[in-house]
Amino acid sequence: MTPRPATPGSQLASRLGVTERIFAGPRLRKLLTAVEEGLDLVEVRLAEELKVGDALADVTSRYLYEAGGKRLRPMLSILTAQLGSGVTDHVIAGAVALEMTHLGSLYHDDVMDEADRRRGVPSAHAVWGNNVAILTGDLLFSRASQLMASIGEQAIRMQADTFERLVLGQMHETVGAQAGDDPVEFYLQVLSDKTGSLIAAAAEAGVVFSDAPDEYAASVREFGERVGVAFQLLDDVIDLSADPEETGKVPGTDLRAGVPTMPYLLLGRAADPASRALKASIDDGVARIADGADPAILDQPLAALREHPVTEATRALAHEWADRAVAALAALPDGVVRESLTRFAQVMVDRSS
Secondary structure, eight states: OOOSSHHHHHHHHHHOOOOOTTOOHHHHHHHHHHHHHHHHHHHHHHHHHHHOOOOOHHHHHHHHTTTTTOHHHHHHHHHTTTTTTTTTTHHHHHHHHHHHHHHHHHHHHHHHHHHHHEEEEEOHHHHHHHHHHHHHHHHHHHHHHHHHHHHHHHHHHHHHHHHHHHHHHHHHHHHHOOOTTHHHHHHHHHHHHIIIIHHHHHHHHHHHTTTTTTTTHHHHHHHHHHHHHHHHHHHHHHHHHHHHHHHHHHTTTTTTOOOOHHHHHHHHHHOOOHHHHHHHHHHHHHHHHHHOOOOGGHHHHHHHHHHHHHHHHHHHOOOOOHHHHHHHGGOOOOSSSHHHHHHHHHHHHOOOO
8 A cells, every 4th residue: 555645735735724714614624635635645646756766866856855845736736626527547647747847947946046945955956066956857857748648648738838838938037038028027927937837737737637627727727827926926025035944045035146026126117216226236236246245245235125115016916916816717616616716826925935
């Protein structure tokens, strides 16, 4: 008999806010049970799929998995699968493949961003170097593709389309907005590609692989993409006040690495002298860090950005995208699944980490 992990389902459900307030009453209890059982199955299958015969690759492939994670994408797949025949073998396989794709992207992101830590532990490239980190990400992508291939052609196409958007999003973020691009709109498209596309695929996978009605697929896909953008916008707010003990990151990790975030971009739209001076201070600090200066030189400017109205405006924008995600659920029938997805969107923008 395959061993079950300790209690990943209940722990994840609690972390995501799927609690007594939402699953009160027998009907909602049944859904909570299905979600927790599905997450248990995902966790067991994920651990199995991450095993590699090569000794080094086995350690590196499981490194970020063992560091933890919210498992947002599998939870979405399991929730939307309740619109069809429930948690089938294909739903689990699809959820695991997309979570492996997400894990692979983290290895690459940390190299691109020169991040020292991830999920409270040293980043993979800090432990093994850039080449091994990148190759580990590639290995996870390949194994995710193999798993999708076991489901069928539609799954392969879903994986390929999602992976294309992930790459384009990273490429556009790396190159940056070009002449004539609106920086804010450009950034929102990057978030849609880098974050929204994978969450959208996870939501769609639950519908498609549970044989739910076809007309639900577009609705949950749009929901997932908008939730993904909302999630990342809230991350931009959290990034400015990150607790290293909780997130494994110092406040302002992205900006210190020269990666624009929404508060910074909105600051660039402000015309008052104080805002312009703050932006100039941040730009100067980023340039000096790139030349080898201590990243701590940005501590004060980033503290000022955290208190600036643009940060609260970013939070408001995250809520706006969450509301748009909920609006996309209009095509779904009223019931526990739609209610839970609505709560899911709300929790994504009400969290603190």
